[in-house]
Amino acid sequence: MKRKNILGIDIGGTGIKAALVDTNTGILQSKRIRVPTPRPATPEHIAQAVQQIITHFDYSGPVGCGFPNIIKDGKSLHHGNMHTTWINQQVDTLFQKTTGLPFVVQNDADVAAIAEMEFGVGRGLTGMVVLITIGTGLGSGVFYNGQLIPNMELGLLLGKKGQIIEQYASNNARKTAGLSWKKWGKRFNFFLAHTTELLSPNYFILGGGICKKFEKFKEHLTIDTPIKIAKFQNNAGIIGAALIARDKLIGN
16 A cells, blocks of 8 residues: 655755645645754755654655755755755755655755645646745746646846846845835846746746735736745645655655
């Protein structure tokens, strides 16, 4: 009988979240835990935090993990908001050696998009669907006719005055600059408009905890593309991480 409940871990620039997930329904089967992302966010420190999570759940089995960098075949090709020593680090092997458990690792926004497309507001949507996770940076997961296009790091695009756009329009940028919802909303709208020019999406899905306050900034979003709010918000990465472990280590 195929395993149903799988541990999903979502590693972010400021926090690491995890829970057991029913991969047949996308419903969390445990209380979600969150621990601060260690500083400095080196491979050794993050691996120790992952081990602490495994111990907390007393878990033994396949693990799925979303990671906030460009990930190709389990390897980190960029450091993103983490430590520079993550460049060319084989993340899945590191976590497997640390915990003794089989790991699958993919870009965090990609796994969040997988969750929304399978069980959330993206289910049944066709054409170009772009999920944006708004947090420390701006993550992006892109699907075309139900097929994931991996590692579309739209937050690394250059924006105004050559600035990386996530440094201009992320939730972290809003907090750091003390921006009003109006001022930040206009910045985020600039990002969405720029993305629209590049990809001509049929839908945007917005995720991250900030979307609980969507009413505070939605009036400043003037793009014509339909916008949907992620069903799972901050849990999307956890759920998607469990789903990739199911698909790649067990089989659907």
